[in-house]
Amino acid sequence: MTNDVKEIFGSAGASPAPPAPAALAAKVRTLAPSMTRSMQRVAEAVADDPAGCAALTVTGLAELTGTSEATVVRTARLLGYPGYRDLRLALAGLAAQQQSGRAPAITTDIAVDDPIADVVAKLAYDEQQTLADTAAGLDTVQLAAAVTALAGARRTDVYGVGASGLVAQDLTQKLLRIGLLAHAHSDPHLAVTNAVQLRSGDVAIAITHSGTTGDVIEPLRVAFERGATTVAVTGRPDSPVTQYADHVLTTSTARESELRPAAMSSRTGQLLVVDCLFVGVAQRTYDAAAPALSASYEALAHRHRATRKGP
Amino acid sequence: MTNDVKEIFGSAGASPAPPAPAALAAKVRTLAPSMTRSMQRVAEAVADDPAGCAALTVTGLAELTGTSEATVVRTARLLGYPGYRDLRLALAGLAAQQQSGRAPAITTDIAVDDPIADVVAKLAYDEQQTLADTAAGLDTVQLAAAVTALAGARRTDVYGVGASGLVAQDLTQKLLRIGLLAHAHSDPHLAVTNAVQLRSGDVAIAITHSGTTGDVIEPLRVAFERGATTVAVTGRPDSPVTQYADHVLTTSTARESELRPAAMSSRTGQLLVVDCLFVGVAQRTYDAAAPALSASYEALAHRHRATRKGP
């Protein structure tokens, strides 16, 4: 009866991600959209004042947020913890970290009449935050799996439209530089047409912040059904796109506003993920990648002018 | 040897010592002599492995130390906490602090055999650094001038090839969204062809990290000579491209290496500059920009699938 500490909740399946230590704030923002109203209230309170909430019992937090204990436990579960007890523990850790000289994480939104210097500062801070959150919330197991798949792929297709299309192109450019066969598709029709050609051993990557972009989901689904290894880079780990993804890489969802549309910070997080993929693959295939990189660099040298200005 | 220590804990007076935050290890050592054998075992276990103990229940810790729950609670009390629950919370905080304390990897370069988690951390740190540097080094006067030019431009051309081409497209996408006439050119010939059409009141923007990319300099020169307002976004403020630029926006030049080619961090800085330009213009033209933004958002709504409400 006393030996019940080690439970096997790997079989539970629902929680492949281990509880996050400091990535909690990021997780809250990422998962908030898929929460119900009451749960959002709880999540907000938690993200707002970790230290305060850590001092509260389930009942206390339920009362504070005007909900019930059940809702609090449900929220804790959604955030990836077995129960409220563990969330509370993580909260205490987070509070301690913040205490010891961490960023206070206060961001005022960008206003219409902000001076340009403030705009620069706020944008920079915001994107830095996005990077930190994305890095903290990235599932390294999934990432490693995606890297392995990419490194051994016969060919790789990357799907993305709009702003995500540029990220897709960025990844493609990088992979091509280290000698991998990669192609970015932003035309939905051509994307599907190409996806049909994929088979086991190939890799398909879908990049969509919302996870609901049909033009991107469709080719991924086709690739998935053809047996290719599929990867989704999205800000919503529970969105439709993940249905057809063998590996899901989550980017942080930062605050957005009128002057700060989604395309901005989501792109930053996506690019970090893309960079991680690239470096990971470059590591695995180093012997081939390194010469390829310098070769591509040298091939472009003659297109650059002398560094110094003329007479 | 008799214990001549007289402790008066029985009285229900207010505890004079507030719960220790991180000085727990010290407290353990200080109080160890006044502890009984069993309590010392508990205290030792706690000081030895805060993280591990934080994961244990009273019963678990009692068993681990070969004592009883009551003893564990007594030890917690002696250490200044109301009960074991609070000791555990403090323990979790301590563990988190220790965890965050070790971050030695970030200054070193990315190595071929770095574990994937380190790659993520290093890349994120690096790009954060680039953002901070770029923000700090950005000339707000030049930026404001560029924004003014953009906001009043009849049309805007953006030149960039390779990785910078994607940044150029990003800027173009954003400007189009707020109703400005903008076009990105990555084809050098077409770029020049278009640059010839520019005249005073138009804006041309060249994006090149090295500042030496002929394919980008050339169209900027043409635009410059035609009387358009020219802007250069580059990492080298003294490079050839600045010859033909009315306004120079400098991005940070972070260190690069074999596994970390220039395209990575330079792109991050360039995107920050682009975002600043965009927000700046959106501010200036707010009355027109805001409706345009929401309109473009709504126009795309039907291309998104309903968010899955998973079982």
Add this chain to the structure above:
DNA sequence: GCCCGCGACGAAAATATCTTTCATTTCGTG
């Protein structure tokens, strides 16, 4: 040498806390 008192210690009861179940309410939908 034997008995007595003091305090450490743990088993188990008592309490607090967390988790689960289930009925009710709410909301979107046809």
Add this chain to the structure above:
DNA sequence: CACGAAATGAAAGATATTTTCGTCGCGGGC
């Protein structure tokens, strides 16, 4: 406007923590 699905909270059920209380060992006094 009725229907069904999802969300929510009240309360029962399960665990964990705290308290109580009796046993045991130790050292000193008689």
